[in-house]
Amino acid sequence: xxxxxxxxxxxxxNFIPYLPILLIIFVAGLLIxxxxxxxxxxxxxxYGDPDLRGHDFENxxxxxxxxxxxxxxxxxxxxxxxxxxxxxxxxxxxxWASRYTTATSRIRLYVEDGKWYTFTRYAAExxxxxxVNGEWLLDIxxxxxxxxxxxxxxxxxxxxxxxxxxxxxxxxxxxxxVHRGGSAPLWWYVGTGTLLSDWARxxxxxxxxxxxCFLMLALLxxxxxxxxxxxxxxxxxxxxxxVWLVRMGVTGNRVFTVIFPQLSWFVxxxxxxxxxxxxxxxxxxxxxxxxxxxxxxxxxxAIYGVSSCLGLLFTVLDTVVMSNLLNYxxxxxxxxxxxxxxxxxxxxxxRRKTRMEILNPEQKMLALGxxxxxxAVLTDTGSLTRFFHMPPxxxxxxxVLVFALFEAVAVFTTTMKQIEEVKVRExxxxxxxxxxxxxxxxxxxxxxxxxxxxxxxxxxxxTPLTVISNNAQLARMHTEGRMPTDNDxxxxxxxxITSDVERMAVMVKQxxxxxxxxxxxxxxxxxxxxxxxxxxDTMNTFCTELSKRNNNLILNLPNDTELLRCDHERIRxxxxxxxxxxxxxxxxxxxxISLEKSQGFISIFFADTGEGIPAQIANTIFERYTxxxxxxxxxxxxxxxxxxxSKHIIEAHGGTITAESxxxxxxxxxxxxxxxxxxxxxGGSDG
Numbered sequence: 001x002x003x004x005x006x007x008x009x010x011x012x013x014n015f016i017p018y019l020p021i022l023l024i025i026f027v028a029g030l031l032i033x034x035x036x037x038x039x040x041x042x043x044x045x046x047y048g049d050p051d052l053r054g055h056d057f058e059n060x061x062x063x064x065x066x067x068x069x070x071x072x073x074x075x076x077x078x079x080x081x082x083x084x085x086x087x088x089x090x091x092x093x094x095x096w097a098s099r100y101t102t103a104t105s106r107i108r109l110y111v112e113d114g115k116w117y118t119f120t121r122y123a124a125e126x127x128x129x130x131x132v133n134g135e136w137l138l139d140i141x142x143x144x145x146x147x148x149x150x151x152x153x154x155x156x157x158x159x160x161x162x163x164x165x166x167x168x169x170x171x172x173x174x175x176x177x178v179h180r181g182g183s184a185p186l187w188w189y190v191g192t193g194t195l196l197s198d199w200a201r202x203x204x205x206x207x208x209x210x211x212x213c214f215l216m217l218a219l220l221x222x223x224x225x226x227x228x229x230x231x232x233x234x235x236x237x238x239x240x241x242x243v244w245l246v247r248m249g250v251t252g253n254r255v256f257t258v259i260f261p262q263l264s265w266f267v268x269x270x271x272x273x274x275x276x277x278x279x280x281x282x283x284x285x286x287x288x289x290x291x292x293x294x295x296x297x298x299x300x301x302a303i304y305g306v307s308s309c310l311g312l313l314f315t316v317l318d319t320v321v322m323s324n325l326l327n328y329x330x331x332x333x334x335x336x337x338x339x340x341x342x343x344x345x346x347x348x349x350x351r352r353k354t355r356m357e358i359l360n361p362e363q364k365m366l367a368l369g370x371x372x373x374x375x376a377v378l379t380d381t382g383s384l385t386r387f388f389h390m391p392p393x394x395x396x397x398x399x400v401l402v403f404a405l406f407e408a409v410a411v412f413t414t415t416m417k418q419i420e421e422v423k424v425r426e427x428x429x430x431x432x433x434x435x436x437x438x439x440x441x442x443x444x445x446x447x448x449x450x451x452x453x454x455x456x457x458x459x460x461x462x463t464p465l466t467v468i469s470n471n472a473q474l475a476r477m478h479t480e481g482r483m484p485t486d487n488d489x490x491x492x493x494x495x496x497i498t499s500d501v502e503r504m505a506v507m508v509k510q511x512x513x514x515x516x517x518x519x520x521x522x523x524x525x526x527x528x529x530x531x532x533x534x535x536x537d538t539m540n541t542f543c544t545e546l547s548k549r550n551n552n553l554i555l556n557l558p559n560d561t562e563l564l565r566c567d568h569e570r571i572r573x574x575x576x577x578x579x580x581x582x583x584x585x586x587x588x589x590x591x592x593i594s595l596e597k598s599q600g601f602i603s604i605f606f607a608d609t610g611e612g613i614p615a616q617i618a619n620t621i622f623e624r625y626t627x628x629x630x631x632x633x634x635x636x637x638x639x640x641x642x643x644x645x646s647k648h649i650i651e652a653h654g655g656t657i658t659a660e661s662x663x664x665x666x667x668x669x670x671x672x673x674x675x676x677x678x679x680x681x682x683g684g685s686d687g
Contacts, residue, residue: 061191070097070105111163120158126176143175152265214245233289240282247275277307524567556594577642586610606669613661
C-alpha cells in the first residue's frame, strides 16, 4: 500500500509543472466568455434600406452589411442631403462610399413602430459626424473638406433609436484624408439594449483585465531581471508585455484614448502596426534564449532585420500603404512561424536521437503558447473571423495574453531553475573554497611537520654518526699503536658503534615503513604466535635501554598461553616502539605492561609514570611527524613515525590503538589484537 501511494505521489509530482497550464486555460476561457457576443444574424442591403422587421431581437443581434446611399465629395446635414438627392442634377449613388475623401451617406432602416433599437460599431479609420432621425448625435473626430480641417479619430459608437413612421434614418458625414480605404458605413450591430450593452460592458471589463495582466507581467519580470541574475529572457518578456499593453490600450476599447486624449489618430494607428514586428522580434529572442542552439542564426537575424525595417517604416509610411502591407506582413510571419515549427521538430528529433530529454516542462509550455500566438496572427488578418463566430478586436488580445501567460510560466520556471543552479554553484564554490582552504592548511601543516621531521631526523642521525665516528677513530688509534692497547676498551667501543648503527638502522627502517604505508605496499606475513612469550622476549632485549634511564619494568602477564595470528616481527616492532616512547618520556619511574582478554580480543596496556603527552599534540600523536621533546631536552624527540607505523600495523591486524594521558601523571597506550580462532590455518602471507 505504501509503495502504491509513493508511486501516485511521484506521478503527481511529475504533473505539478503542468498545473499552470490548467490555470491559463481557465483564465483564457473566462476572458473569452466574458466578451462572447450573442448569436448574430446577417441582413444585407444593396440600396441602403435594410428591413429589420420580424427579426428575433430578444435572442439575436443583427449585423448589417451591404451598400449605402451617398453623395460624394460633400459634407451635408440630413436636410441638405435630402435636398441634394431631390435635385435632378444629382444622381443617387449606392456603394461603400469609402473611395472618396469626403462623402455623406444615408441608410433608412425599416423597423417596427414603438420599439427601441440599439446600434453599436467601431469607428476605426476616419472621422465621422452622425445624425439619427434628423438630429445630430455625435462626432468621432471632426470631418473636414481639407486635410487641414479634418481631425481623424477612433472609438466605439453606441446609441439607441426608435423608428419614426417605421423608419430609422442614419446620416453620416465622413472625411478620410488619411486612410483612403476606409470601412463600409453600413456595418452596424443592431439589437436590444440589454444584449448589446452587456456585451459592450463585458468587452470593457475584458480589456481592463487584459491590460492589468500585461502591466502586472511586465513589472514582475522587469523586477525579476534586476533581482535574479540579469536573465535577459525576463527583460525580453517584460518588453513584450509592455508592447502589448500599449497596443491593447490604443485598440479594442481605446482605453488610452481616454487616459491620453492628446494622442493623435496617427500615433495610435502606427502604434497598432509597429507592435506586430516588435512582438515578432521579442518572441524569437525569447525562444532563442530558452532553446539554445535551436534556431538557425542567419535566418533569425534576417527576421530581426526585416522586422526592424518594418517597424521603422511604420513610423513614416502613409497609412494606406501600411494597411496594404499588413496582410503581406502577417502572412510573412506565418511563414516564420512554420519555420519555427520545423526548427522545433528538428530540435526534438535531435534530442530523441541522442536520448536526451525531448522538452522540459517550460519548453513545452512555450511551444504550446507559440501556437496560440499563431492564432492571434490569424485573427488579426481576419482569416479566422471569416469562418468562426468571434468578437472583433479582442480575440487577438486574448490569444496573445494567453500566449504571454504560457511564456511567463516558461520564463519564470527557467529563471527559478537558473537561480537554483546559481545557488548550487555558489554552494559548491564555497564548499570547494573551504576544501581548498582545508587542503592548504593541511599542506601547510604537513610542510611544517616535514620541516620539523627533517630537522629531527638530521639530529637523530647526526648524534649516532658522531658517536660512531669518534669511537671508530679511537679504535683505529688503539689498533695502529698510537695509543696503549686495551682490549676491553676496544670491545666497549665496538659495542657502542654497533648500538648506534642499530639505532640508525631502526630509523631507516621506520622511514622505509612510512613510505610503504603511503604507497600501500606494507607487507605482512601472518603466523600463529604466543603473545605472552613475544612480549617477554622483546622486553628482555630492551632492558639495557631501560637501565640507562633508571626505569623499572613490570610485566603483568597471565601464565596461560594466548595464540594470535600475526606478523611476529611487525608486532615486535610495535612493542619496541611503545617501549621506546615510554622510556624516552620517563626517568626514575616505572613502565608496566599488562594483558587482558575480552570478547575475542587481547588488550595490551603500556603504562608509564612519565611526563605525559603535551596537550597540543594529544589529538595527533598517531599522525606522521608528530613529535615532542622530553623534559629539559635530555634526549632527542625521535622521527615522529613510531606511533604512526604502530597504528597502521595494529589496524592491519584487525585491532585498534588508543592513548590516555594526563600531564605529569604518565601515559597509557592500549592496543588490541584478535585472538586466533581454532579454524584459522597456520602460515600464509598478506600484503
